[in-house]
Amino acid sequence: MDSQGSNGPGGIGDGAGRLGGREASDASKAMTVRGAAFLGVGSMVGAGIFALLGEAGAVAGSAVWVSFLVAGIVATLQGYAVAKLGARYPSSGGVVTFLLQAYGRGHTTAIASWLLYFAAVIVTAMVAVSFGSYGTALLFDDSVAWSRILTVAVVLVVAAVNIFGAKLLDRVQTTIVVLLLAVFAVFVVVTLAQVDPALLARSTYPPAVDIVSSVALTFFAYLGFTVVSFTGGDLPNPSRNLPRAMYLALGITIALYVLISIGVFGTLTVDEVIANGETALAVAAKPALGDAGFAIMAFAALLATSSSANANLYAAVGSTAKLAESGSFPPVFGRSVRIGGTGGLVITAALILLLSLFVDLTAIASLGSVVALAIFMVTSIGAFRLRKDIGANTSILVVGIVLTAVVLAVFAVQTLRTSPQTFAGMVAILALAAILELVWDRLRARRA
Numbered sequence: 001m002d003s004q005g006s007n008g009p010g011g012i013g014d015g016a017g018r019l020g021g022r023e024a025s026d027a028s029k030a031m032t033v034r035g036a037a038f039l040g041v042g043s044m045v046g047a048g049i050f051a052l053l054g055e056a057g058a059v060a061g062s063a064v065w066v067s068f069l070v071a072g073i074v075a076t077l078q079g080y081a082v083a084k085l086g087a088r089y090p091s092s093g094g095v096v097t098f099l100l101q102a103y104g105r106g107h108t109t110a111i112a113s114w115l116l117y118f119a120a121v122i123v124t125a126m127v128a129v130s131f132g133s134y135g136t137a138l139l140f141d142d143s144v145a146w147s148r149i150l151t152v153a154v155v156l157v158v159a160a161v162n163i164f165g166a167k168l169l170d171r172v173q174t175t176i177v178v179l180l181l182a183v184f185a186v187f188v189v190v191t192l193a194q195v196d197p198a199l200l201a202r203s204t205y206p207p208a209v210d211i212v213s214s215v216a217l218t219f220f221a222y223l224g225f226t227v228v229s230f231t232g233g234d235l236p237n238p239s240r241n242l243p244r245a246m247y248l249a250l251g252i253t254i255a256l257y258v259l260i261s262i263g264v265f266g267t268l269t270v271d272e273v274i275a276n277g278e279t280a281l282a283v284a285a286k287p288a289l290g291d292a293g294f295a296i297m298a299f300a301a302l303l304a305t306s307s308s309a310n311a312n313l314y315a316a317v318g319s320t321a322k323l324a325e326s327g328s329f330p331p332v333f334g335r336s337v338r339i340g341g342t343g344g345l346v347i348t349a350a351l352i353l354l355l356s357l358f359v360d361l362t363a364i365a366s367l368g369s370v371v372a373l374a375i376f377m378v379t380s381i382g383a384f385r386l387r388k389d390i391g392a393n394t395s396i397l398v399v400g401i402v403l404t405a406v407v408l409a410v411f412a413v414q415t416l417r418t419s420p421q422t423f424a425g426m427v428a429i430l431a432l433a434a435i436l437e438l439v440w441d442r443l444r445a446r447r448a
Contacts, residue, residue: 033244037245037246039231040224041181041224042311043308045256049256049260049281050281055217059206060206062199063204063211065261067217068254069258074215078400079247081392082226084390085229095112096112096319101386102379102383102386113323113328121351121355122355130301131150131305134282135298137294138299154306163339179303183296187263191288194267200265204270212410212411216370224308228245229242282294282301313348317345367422370408376404
């Protein structure tokens, strides 16, 4: 493997680095710590709390708040590694740049790039399904047909936005996050005031192994923290400001998730949360705020999930174009198409639609979390290899790697035991990434 500098192909990072509409070379558009942190909060919240409460409740029961807390600790440990790498190698290249620094341009980096792409597709499919569920509950009385129609509609709309540009969404990103935080603050206050301690008693918790296993699922809600690392090329003094933005984003999100999950499971039974699935948050607000509370939370969910879908699709399209340019992905991903945009946009939107319409929601979240956990563990190992260069604390890196490995192992064993099909999907997606890299590597060699 040959090593690459910080200006190597950025992959996922180059796409996500442009989410804020700021180029690293444009000093007049430098991002603030608050802007970088809110970018991460917006990405995490859109892909997390609205979509996962019902799924997590089916595994962790009323101990979902514990699962979110542990997943937040894992994300923070990984965030430490990513922040150190981003501070040392500030670039819009994000995670792919870090992998290139740690492993060079070889199979490890290439397979990881495919997995990162798969994760982006899975996350976007998850939030698209959540958008459809909330939109239907708000407008069409839980019609399954309308839920699918809205799911397809949001994917097509954000695809169109990516063809014509997303400058408007860029400008209002901070506004959206502030509005969401204000809504959540009201929700937390009214639900915590009505919490029934009996619903959260330890006697209602499932076995510890189930709670640990659920961490791989709730970790899905924190996937957006890596978006902060993509701002390294835009932040002034990134060695100081990037870690601050990372920890601020994670701190806000962890507190938000823990308080919301306590409020929901403290006012609704586990069965009620599971039955309402993606709309559990809005249902929990209804007793205190009435129909208006349901409508407000549902509208907040529509804002958060559509924004997250757009951001993730934008990142995936931008990254595939860059990977195609560097030769890591087939050229078709970077070619322009007649309808506008690139081949990567068409391919990615099609994959998102297929997953949204034909794959079970739990499977989507589980696969996305597992892929992300594996990639972040590889990234943390890369940070360990570069620990002297990046000035990282060895103990923190080791704890993060070990804790992530434990969560992955427990989840894999539990999934194999309780859901063999999901386990097969996990193996298949890893195998697919390896096969795609080997096939493209051979084709690339023939062309050369």
